[in-house]
Amino acid sequence: MIISIIIPTLNEEKNIFKLYEAIKKKFKCKSYEIIYVDDDSSDKTQSKILSLKKQKKNVRYIFRKERNLSTAFLDGVKISRGKYIVLMDADLQHSPNDINKLYNEITKKNLDIVIGSRFLKNSSNYSKSLKSIIRLLLSKLFIAIINYLFKLNVTDPLAGFFICKRTSLKNNKLLYKKGFKILLDYLIVNRKKIKLKEVPIKVNKRHYGNSKLNIKIFLLFVRQCFFHLLK
Numbered sequence: 001m002i003i004s005i006i007i008p009t010l011n012e013e014k015n016i017f018k019l020y021e022a023i024k025k026k027f028k029c030k031s032y033e034i035i036y037v038d039d040d041s042s043d044k045t046q047s048k049i050l051s052l053k054k055q056k057k058n059v060r061y062i063f064r065k066e067r068n069l070s071t072a073f074l075d076g077v078k079i080s081r082g083k084y085i086v087l088m089d090a091d092l093q094h095s096p097n098d099i100n101k102l103y104n105e106i107t108k109k110n111l112d113i114v115i116g117s118r119f120l121k122n123s124s125n126y127s128k129s130l131k132s133i134i135r136l137l138l139s140k141l142f143i144a145i146i147n148y149l150f151k152l153n154v155t156d157p158l159a160g161f162f163i164c165k166r167t168s169l170k171n172n173k174l175l176y177k178k179g180f181k182i183l184l185d186y187l188i189v190n191r192k193k194i195k196l197k198e199v200p201i202k203v204n205k206r207h208y209g210n211s212k213l214n215i216k217i218f219l220l221f222v223r224q225c226f227f228h229l230l231k
Helices: 016-026 047-056 069-079 099-107 128-150 182-190 215-229
Strands: 003-009 032-039 059-064 084-087 112-115 160-163 196-200
Touching: 003 016, 003 069, 016 047, 016 112, 032 047, 032 069, 032 182, 059 069, 069 084, 069 112, 069 182, 084 099, 099 160, 099 196, 112 128, 128 182, 128 215, 182 215
Parallel strands: 003 032, 003 084, 032 059, 112 196
Antiparallel strands: 084 160, 112 160
16 A cells, blocks of 8 residues: 655755655655655756656656645645555655654544644644744634634644545545645535544754745635635
């Protein structure tokens, strides 16, 4: 059984090899593929992916002009071969060791999705800087609003790290498909049909690269909420 790990990238040239080696070292399941989906990076990310592909048979890739994490994930799903699909960031903030937690939970308990939550009791966040602390507090505020508006009961519906069954993605035609919050889309569309669980994860300090969060992404998130509220 193959596990497909989808990693959207945008200017992550210094992380491509590091993340691959970290997954190889930490993920205990040996039957997996890694799919890099690059959104028109302006650095050497694509050449690094091509170089890695020449060396590793389980590496696949998509190079796109569009910059949209949600469709990057969905495009990765289209070429994936796994029964289970993982989404994780390329910047090493998500620990490859935590993929084991996600995989063990979804297989042992026959769930549809397992979310890596930043806000459970045993979660660990890199939040020493004032900027990081403010960002976490804002995330918690948004999450409280989201849970109220959409009748969810999830500690981290904005997470970018999860594993789901391929079969649970059948309703993707109903997704908003814009922005960076594909998990929120998935949860709203499938909230009455899926079995889910959250597990605590460790969020590391970003090694290289910059945060993609900006006002444009925030506005897309607001539009995404209105899209679902008005349906």
